[in-house]
Amino acid sequence: MNVQILERNEDSMLFVVDGITASLANTLRRIILSEVPCMAIDDIMIIENDSVLHDEILGLRLGLIPLKTDLDSYNLPEECSCQSELGCPLCRTVLILDVEARGGERVVYSKDLLPENPDVAPVSGEIPIVKLAPGQRIRLEAYARLGRGREHAKWQPVSSCIYRHVPEIKVDAGRCDACGECVEICSRNVLERSGDKIEVKNMLECTICRDCMRVCPQEPAAISVDGNENSFIFYVESTGVMPVERIIEEAFKIYDKKYSEFLDQLLVSLNVSEKD
């Protein structure tokens, strides 16, 4: 197996993995989307809400605000030793919202949510929540906890997690007359004519649409495009809750745990059947 990082910044990573199957690539994608936990507001105690939004709608909007997640300091409520419905400081944290529009209209932003733990604050302070007319007020306590994307999309740590096959483009130099039809039709500028040859200049930009094969006047086409069955381009983009490396690392830990559990259960069952 070989991994090559093509692009990386704080919130996203583009990398190529060579030497795995589609099922493994999809396992990683699905674990990232539905199993890697992150923080989101789940329970809200509304003390006062004079805004035009109903309490429920306000709750939905608050739930979707991405919160910075500190996975090392909090437990998933179902795994926390407190086993309490209300939670404890190890499995929930509170954010307070207390805003009043004095003197004029006022937009309530995510930065108005004051976190009890500054490590669990909104990823961006510029997310609008509701607009208040003069004199209107909102007072509430919002309880955030860890959860998983399979329960609700608000607990999904990524805004994008996709993979596709690495394209393989071959030009049959013996039959290609460099007419340039394929260069013309390609909207991703993958091909280039240099002298009397067609060359591949941006292989990874290719989406395997095969338009170049269709327009080639040669019969059969002098250019062939296929996806490599064992090589994938991954793009993972975090919502900002955690660095993208941490999300991928957590996904592998979860994968590892699932298989260890599987093996343990299998060994237990084998022991039981041997005793019978």
Ligand SMILES: [Zn+2]
């Ligand atoms: Zn707890």
